[in-house]
Amino acid sequence: MSRFIPDSRTNREDMLRVIGAESFQDLLKPVPEKYRMSRPLDLPGPLSEMELVRAFRELAGRNLGAGMVCFAGGGAYDHFIPAALDHILLRSEFYTAYTPYQAEVSQGTLQAIFEYQTMIARLTGMEMANASMYDGGSAAAEACMMAMRVTGRNKVLVAGSLNPRWLGVIRTYIRRKDLQLDEVPFGSDGTLDLKVVEDLAGDDTAAVLVQYPNYFGLVEDLEPLAETVHRHKGLLIAAADPVALPLLRSPGGAGADIVVGEGQSMGIPLSYGGPYVGFMASTVKLARKMPGRIIGRTEDRAGQTGYVMTLQTREQHIRREKATSNICSNQALMALANTVYLSLMGEEGFREVSSQCYHRSHYLEEGLMEIPGVSRMFGDTPFFREFVLSFPVPAEELRGRMLDEGILAGVLLPELGEGAMLITATEKINRSQLDDYVRLSSGICRGGVS
Amino acid sequence: MRTIFDICSPGRIGVSLPGLDVPAHEGLPENLNREGDGGAGLPRASEGQVMRHFINLGSMNYHLDKGMYPLGSCTMKYNPKLHENLARMEGLAGIHPLCPDSHVQGTLELMHHLGELLCEITGFQGVSLQPAAGAQGEFCGIMLIKSYHESRNEPHRNEVLMPDSAHGTNPATSTLADCVVVGVESNEQGLVDPEDLRRKAGPNTAAFMLTNPNTLGLFESHIGELTSIVHEAGGLNYMDGANMNALLGIARPGDMGFDVCHLNLHKTFSTPHGGGGPGSGPVACNGKLADFLPEPVVVREEDGSFSLKRSRDSFGRLLAFHGHIGVLYRAYAYIMSLGAEGLREVSEAALINANYLKARLSGHFDNPFDHGPCMHEFVLSGDRQAKLGVKTLDIAKRLLDYGIHAPTVYFPLIVHEALMIEPTETEGLEELDRFVEAMISIAKEAEEKPHLVTDAPVNTPVLRLDEVKAVKDLCLVEPAAEEGDPE
Numbered sequence: 047m048s049r050f051i052p053d054s055r056t057n058r059e060d061m062l063r064v065i066g067a068e069s070f071q072d073l074l075k076p077v078p079e080k081y082r083m084s085r086p087l088d089l090p091g092p093l094s095e096m097e098l099v100r101a102f103r104e105l106a107g108r109n110l111g112a113g114m115v116c117f118a119g120g121g122a123y124d125h126f127i128p129a130a131l132d133h134i135l136l137r138s139e140f141y142t143a144y145t146p147y148q149a150e151v152s153q154g155t156l157q158a159i160f161e162y163q164t165m166i167a168r169l170t171g172m173e174m175a176n177a178s179m180y181d182g183g184s185a186a187a188e189a190c191m192m193a194m195r196v197t198g199r200n201k202v203l204v205a206g207s208l209n210p211r212w213l214g215v216i217r218t219y220i221r222r223k224d225l226q227l228d229e230v231p232f233g234s235d236g237t238l239d240l241k242v243v244e245d246l247a248g249d250d251t252a253a254v255l256v257q258y259p260n261y262f263g264l265v266e267d268l269e270p271l272a273e274t275v276h277r278h279k280g281l282l283i284a285a286a287d288p289v290a291l292p293l294l295r296s297p298g299g300a301g302a303d304i305v306v307g308e309g310q311s312m313g314i315p316l317s318y319g320g321p322y323v324g325f326m327a328s329t330v331k332l333a334r335k336m337p338g339r340i341i342g343r344t345e346d347r348a349g350q351t352g353y354v355m356t357l358q359t360r361e362q363h364i365r366r367e368k369a370t371s372n373i374c375s376n377q378a379l380m381a382l383a384n385t386v387y388l389s390l391m392g393e394e395g396f397r398e399v400s401s402q403c404y405h406r407s408h409y410l411e412e413g414l415m416e417i418p419g420v421s422r423m424f425g426d427t428p429f430f431r432e433f434v435l436s437f438p439v440p441a442e443e444l445r446g447r448m449l450d451e452g453i454l455a456g457v458l459l460p461e462l463g464e465g466a467m468l469i470t471a472t473e474k475i476n477r478s479q480l481d482d483y484v485r486l487s488s489g490i491c492r493g494g495v496s
Numbered sequence: 497m498r499t500i501f502d503i504c505s506p507g508r509i510g511v512s513l514p515g516l517d518v519p520a521h522e523g524l525p526e527n528l529n530r531e532g533d534g535g536a537g538l539p540r541a542s543e544g545q546v547m548r549h550f551i552n553l554g555s556m557n558y559h560l561d562k563g564m565y566p567l568g569s570c571t572m573k574y575n576p577k578l579h580e581n582l583a584r585m586e587g588l589a590g591i592h593p594l595c596p597d598s599h600v601q602g603t604l605e606l607m608h609h610l611g612e613l614l615c616e617i618t619g620f621q622g623v624s625l626q627p628a629a630g631a632q633g634e635f636c637g638i639m640l641i642k643s644y645h646e647s648r649n650e651p652h653r654n655e656v657l658m659p660d661s662a663h664g665t666n667p668a669t670s671t672l673a674d675c676v677v678v679g680v681e682s683n684e685q686g687l688v689d690p691e692d693l694r695r696k697a698g699p700n701t702a703a704f705m706l707t708n709p710n711t712l713g714l715f716e717s718h719i720g721e722l723t724s725i726v727h728e729a730g731g732l733n734y735m736d737g738a739n740m741n742a743l744l745g746i747a748r749p750g751d752m753g754f755d756v757c758h759l760n761l762h763k764t765f766s767t768p769h770g771g772g773g774p775g776s777g778p779v780a781c782n783g784k785l786a787d788f789l790p791e792p793v794v795v796r797e798e799d800g801s802f803s804l805k806r807s808r809d810s811f812g813r814l815l816a817f818h819g820h821i822g823v824l825y826r827a828y829a830y831i832m833s834l835g836a837e838g839l840r841e842v843s844e845a846a847l848i849n850a851n852y853l854k855a856r857l858s859g860h861f862d863n864p865f866d867h868g869p870c871m872h873e874f875v876l877s878g879d880r881q882a883k884l885g886v887k888t889l890d891i892a893k894r895l896l897d898y899g900i901h902a903p904t905v906y907f908p909l910i911v912h913e914a915l916m917i918e919p920t921e922t923e924g925l926e927e928l929d930r931f932v933e934a935m936i937s938i939a940k941e942a943e944e945k946p947h948l949v950t951d952a953p954v955n956t957p958v959l960r961l962d963e964v965k966a967v968k969d970l971c972l973v974e975p976a977a978e979e980g981d982p983e
Contacts, residue, residue, distance in 0.1 A: 081752050106602055130510070154557035211813065308816070317588070318603050386550060390511050406518055473513060
C-alpha cells in the first residue's frame, strides 16, 4: 500500500457501501470492457524512499558535467543563489498552493507576484509586467504576437543576433499563414545594422525584436532602433538579460514598448534547462493586449488593501478561442524565486552581481586575447558579460579538453566558424579560475599539453 | 500587509558577495549605461527582514499541506517531500543545458526512461518531454496533427472539433495553432453526441479534442465510436490528459482510438503546483505522429549511451531548452515510488473518493448528470441554492470560512452554477467527511440564514475583494517613491 494513499484498503469497504457499490468493479461500469486494461502496467518499482535515493544518486553520478566551473551561457547562467531563497521555495505555503483563483485565501501568492511585477517593471524601465511566461523564448514569441494584435499588422522583424533557440520558439509560435517573420542580418560588428532596419521597416511592420545584450553578448543601441520603428508606428520589443539591467540603459528609457527576458539568472538553478521563467513588461496602455496572468491591487469590502488576478477577460478560461494566449499554468514558483532573489540581493547586491559579471568577463577576454591566434569575432563592439572569440583550434576540441579539467568552457557557435565560442564569466568564478581558463586554453591552442 | 518596498532603508542588503578580485574594466559608453535612468528601484532589506516578509506572506495562503483542494480537473494531490530533495541534488540541478551529451548521461537516461514509462501508461509510442505545461502540450499536439496533415498534402484541414464542455485552453490553443474551433454538442447524459460529431466531422477536420473522462467526470463510454467517426473523416483524435488521474492502469488513451495526448505532470504525477506553476505537459503520440515531435528527442545509441537528437520533420521547438527537467525529476520519482500496482491504486482510490463524496452530497445539491458512477470527479449544480439567492460563488466563499478550499466553480459551462469536485486519492476519510459536513452545513445556511453565505468569507485574511475596482483603477505595480522620499 502506498504511503501517499490513506484509504485504499482501510476504509474501502465502508466507503463502497455508502456509494452503494458491491465492489470497486461496479465503479468501472461506464468504462466498456474492451477499453479496460487486461494486464497490469509494465513498470518498474515500487521503490522505497531509500531505494529511490540510491537510484537518483546513481543517475546524478553519471552527470559528469554537474558542478563544473561553468563558462557557458547562451541563455542559462551559473549564478550564486543565496541559501535563504530555497527556504522560502520549500515552504508548503507557497509550493503546495494552487493558482490564486480564490483570492481571499491566496493573498501571499498574489502579493508576492505583485511585488515581482513591480521589480520586473522597475528593472526594465517599464510601467507594468505580467505574472510570468514559461521562459524567455516563449515570452519573446508571445511578445511578437502581442505586437501584431496591438498594431493590427502581421510582420515582425527579428534581429539575426537573437538567441537561435529563441528564434526557433518564435518560428514555432508564428507558424501561421497570416503572419510573417523576417530576419534582419547583423553587421560585421555583430550588432543590428540600423540602415538595414530602416530599409526593411515599413507601414506593415508590427515590431522589431532585438536582444539586449544580443546573443553574442554585444550591447545594441536601442534608442535609434526605437526611433526608426516608431516612425512607422510599430513597436520595439527588447529581449533583455536582467543581470545586465542594473548597469545598462533601461530598455524602457531607450524607448522599448515591450520588454521580455529570461529570469533564470535570478535565483533559479541550471537544472539542465528548466523550469525557468520568462518575464514580460510593457506600457500600461498595452496591458489589455498582454498574454498571461496579471495581478492588481484593490480593496476588500472593509476597505483593506488586497490583491486579485485582474484583466481576466483576456484569458483562456473566460475568452476561450478569443483569448490573448492559451497560457494557463505559468511559472509562479520560479517568479517567486526571482522575487526573493531580488529582495535578498537588493539594489546594491544585484548591481554588484551585474558589475562583477562585467569585470570578470572582460578580464577573461583580455587574458584570452593574449594567446597567439585568438581573435575577437566582432572587433571592439562593447559587450556586457558574454563574448565571442575565435580560437586557432576547433572550439569543439577545446571544449572537450577543458571538460577533462572540470571546466565547461563555453557554447559552440559553428554558424560563426569552427573556432568560434561564446564565453561568459559570472560572479561565481574567481580570479584563479579565470587564470586557469587562460592557462589551460593557451596550452591547448599552442598544441601542447596543459 | 506592507510590501517589501515598505521595509527598505538605505544601506540594507540581504546577501554577502565576495569582493572583486580582478582589475575593474573601464565602464560602458555613456549612451549604453544606466546612469541617466537612476537606480533599478530594488528593495534594500536584511536577510532576516526578507525571510520574515515572505513567511508572513505565506501565512495568508491556503495550501495543500494545510487542507484539501477539492478542485475539479486540477488534481491537487499530496506532493511527496523526498522528491523535492531529489530534484535539488547537485548532480541533477547543477547541470548547464548546453552541456555536451557525454557529460549529462544520468539526466538523459532518466528522460529516456521517463518517456518509455509515459508511453506504457498512455499506450503510445512516441513522447516529447518539452512542453512547459498542459496548454503548451495541447499546442504541441495540435501542431503534430497539422504537420501530419501537411505531410499528406492536406494542409487545408484546419477545424478542431471539441465539445462545449472543453477546458478553455482547448479553444485558445486551436486559435494559437491557426485553426478554427467547431463546437460539438453534449447529449442529455453529458456525453458527446455522436450524431452531432458525425455531422461536423468532414474534409476540413484537423482534429477532435476531447477530455476523457470529460469535464463532468464521466467516461465517454462510446469513445470507440467517437474516435472512429473522426478517423473516417480523415481527422485525428487528441486527448486532453487533464483527467488522467482516473485512468492509471485502468484504461489507456492509445487503446481508445486517440492518436495523441498530453499529460499534466503537475496534476496526475504529483509535482507541486507552486501557486500557479511550473507545470509540465509531456505529449505522447502514436507512430503516425512520432516523426514530427519537437526537437530535441532523447535516443538510446547502439553503444547504450544517450543523446539528444534533432528529428528530421519536427515542427520546431517550444522552449529555449529541453523542457521542465526539474519537474520531470519529480514525476519520475513518483512513478518509480508507486510502480504499476501503486499507480492503479491511485486511480482506484481517486474513483472511490469521488463517488463517496457524490453519494454523500447528492441529496443536498442538484446533480444534473447523475446517471451512475462518476470517475475521479463530478459536477454538482448550485441551482437549488441560487433560487434562495445564494449563488455558487457564495458557496465557494463560505467554504473558505470553514477552512476548506472551494471546488472549481462555474465550469464546465454546460452546468448552471457548477461546482466541480475532485478530492483525489490522497485525502483520507476524515478529510472527505469534513468537506461533506461543511457543504451540508452551507446548504442548510442557504435555507435558513442565507446572509451567512452571501457575506462570506469573514474568517479569511481579507474579505471579498473588489474585482471591478481592480480593473477600473488599474494598479499593477507599487508606485515609485515620491521625489524627496528617502531612497
